[in-house]
Amino acid sequence: MKFLIPYSRILILLALCALISFFSPHFLQTSNIINILRQAAILNILGVGMTIVIITGGIDLSNGAVLALSSCIAAILLKDAGLPMPIGIIAALIIGCCCGLINGAMVAKVAIPPFVITYAMMFFTRGLAFLFLQGKIIYGFTPEFRFIGTGYLFGVPMPIIISAMVTIIFIFIQKYTPFGSEIYAVGADEEASMLSGIRTKSVVIRVYILSGILSALAGIVYMSRLNASEPVIGEAFPLDAIAAVLIGGTPLSGGEGGVGGTVIGALVITIIINAMNLLGISSLLQTFVLGALIIIMISVQSHSRRLFSLPSIFSANRNGAGS
Amino acid sequence: MEFKESFWAKTRFVPNAAYMFLMTLMIFAIFSPSFLSLMNLSNIMLQSSMITIVALGMTIVMLSNGIDLSIGSVMSLTGVVTGLLLASGSGFVLSILGGIGVGVFCGAFNGIMIAKVGLAPFIATFGMMGIADGVSLFAAGGETLYWEETKFHVIANGHFLAVPMPVWIIIGIFSIMYFILYKTPFGINIFALGGNEEGLRLSGVRIVRNKIGIYILSGIIASFAGIMLASRIASAHPTGGFGYEFEAIAAAVIGGTTFFGGRGGLVGSVFGALIITLIRNGLSLLGYTTPWQYCLIGIILTVCVTINTFYTK
């Protein structure tokens, strides 16, 4: 049943596409659609991580910075130290895991608000990224490595495949595993979950670790696609990922929503940006358009909830409270 | 029988942030000779002016269990509008009023979206952030604005009775906010919205009106900060306010206000803002390059909040 929530959102997505293709014939070209899917892939991977964190009622502002740090370390290992590809990738994932662990432990054990600890972690990891790279940009990786970001498998670009796999795995986790239910439970009511025997602290820590690992994975795809690694990447990602999650119907208060919706959210954001380039919208107005469209879409969504009259347990608090 | 509170018991009203502020001050003073110089202290007051102002506004929003991500962009937009007015010769007073008008308008828009349309504050203000940014860039034609008018300069750079103007302005804003928050029904409603919104609604208070008011207040404060910024850099940059919303939240959280509303206060946020500025200033004087500053800010932020958390349990 949870999986049906994106229903209304898919309609909004299709409506958006129809509207744009009215203005720009190039929008629905196959190459453009593949383009969009590929560009949305990284945002999607980050969005999945952000979704599970938000479902537990938390937030992760550090994903962009962790992305940067893990890709910087991987780049140094691969290029400067000349180590083989698997080591670079594993190193990046380990970094993501560690950052996630610190985030999760602080949230769960020390009870620091997630906003603050991930904000602090963002500064910390970004600083480390700068320090490790010493201001230079590492450029030019092996063709095998570049395959991750630019290769094709059965005619589909690799980033799309990786992102799809991540999404499927997490939808599975969310729907069919006890861990998935625990995540929702902790988000809905932590007290009650603890009393009913769920190890809430462990759930929270695991969720942040997963977010960290996914950020690192996104970092590898990013780095491979760009064929370069620099410490400044990913600044916009936390907010964009959160926007994708929220457009996808997972409220910040947690306890409901899902990864399926986030996919749509990521697509929506990417499509809007793509459309603005295609339509030649002035650079000055691009943030305006994005902001306005996000507001419009979510307003439509929250009203369409009433139209579709989903069971009340699935609707967000409609009094406007709940940040 | 008389009940006298011992002096030490009264100290529980002092926010933790004040102690952390003193600690930070002492540490930097010990390690950096020029830290306590009059010039540096004066600099610190100037440098902290904008973040203190926005921290005050953010505190009020957070107390009502909300968030306002748009203040950075409102700051920029205010700067641009004020700049345009100044450049067209509208005079000191009119330009400032115009700037404040921007804050009112954006805040009202935020409030309506949140209270009437029912959007989550995060999304509504996030959208407004983009909108204000876009309008700001567009109105400024993508360029920085300058003006000939010189009285405006005084706001951030002038002195009154040997104290920098920004300090007076902050004292003024703080006093007004303090009054509103603790001495008016509106203020009580703000706390109540954060603590128990349902209960407030049931007791007959017009929630929508109050919420819109809160965001308008936040917008006005953001526009004050925007005016201060424009005066400090003697120009209006279309994206000058970028990032201030997060600093404001950090300052408020260090000061003890949490996202769950209802606790913490204005005084704490002022100290929080000062701590952040102290750290930047101190690290800079000690010769740390920017990447180190990034890392250390992250660590220090964590330490401060940990201390806060332990002490509010």
Next chain:
Amino acid sequence: MIPRYKMATFLVAIFMIFGLMLSVATDPVLAAGKYKMIFIVKSLDNPFWDRMRAGAEKAGKDLDIDIKTLAPIKPYNVEEQLRFMEDGITQKVDAICVVPADSKGIVPGIEKANKAGIPVVTPNSRAYGGKVATWTGAQNRDVGYDIAKYALGVLGGKGNVIILEGTPGNQTAIDRKKGFDDAIAEYPDIKVLASQTAKYSRVEGMRVMENLVQRFPKIDLVIACNDEMALGAVEALDAAGRLKETKITGFDANNDALKSISEGKMLATGDQRPDAQGYWGVVAAYCYLEGMPVPKDLYLPAPVIDQSNVKQHLK
């Protein structure tokens, strides 16, 4: 609630760690060197500023000057630059070299330095106000004009062009684009298909190019406001298989761009020689302090680099 003594131990431990960290730092007041200077660039996110820093630090070594290079955390944020200047004045540095992120916005800072009697040098970007000892550099507009003119000449004066703009509101972006526009205005047969911002970033350049490639089947030339965006565009065109038919120019002559030119992927770039700007900026400040006369403007020639002369510039 944690027992008092545990909290006290925790705090003492924090103090000690903090103190240790701080003692590792070097307080410029105590550092060696004949003169102390601070060198403020615009941001950390572009190798251009790194080269300028390297140039400045080399000058510092050559002249025995202690140089501290700083950059704002928020890229191109003039307010942070103001703070650095104020902090530098507090520390009584001998000279301040600053690349203004905003030519007028930096003036309050320069005025404060003037009042404190500290000379100010502005490499790369001018400041419109205050008393500045020297400006070193090349005019962004002129170099932009030269690059565009060269590229348009290679095209034979006609074709489809896309401009990748820099960060909106950024002075160098505005100047360079003006240079491009002026050059394009001289060729009536050139058609500008689109002029979009890619925010000076490599990944944005790639993304914007990917999108534009969908819309325009024939693109002859991409003129980018900096090398990073140009390199991103190279990746995008390469992936789309259209690198051969499109020429790309950048600006800044960073190492990756030079490599790209020598491989024939990029057409040209302009070398503002940030290292020279930084170096001569510091030298000018030194001369001023030594009482020697210093020219108000130090023009450093900025050559257009293409495949013919790229070998001499590659490191």
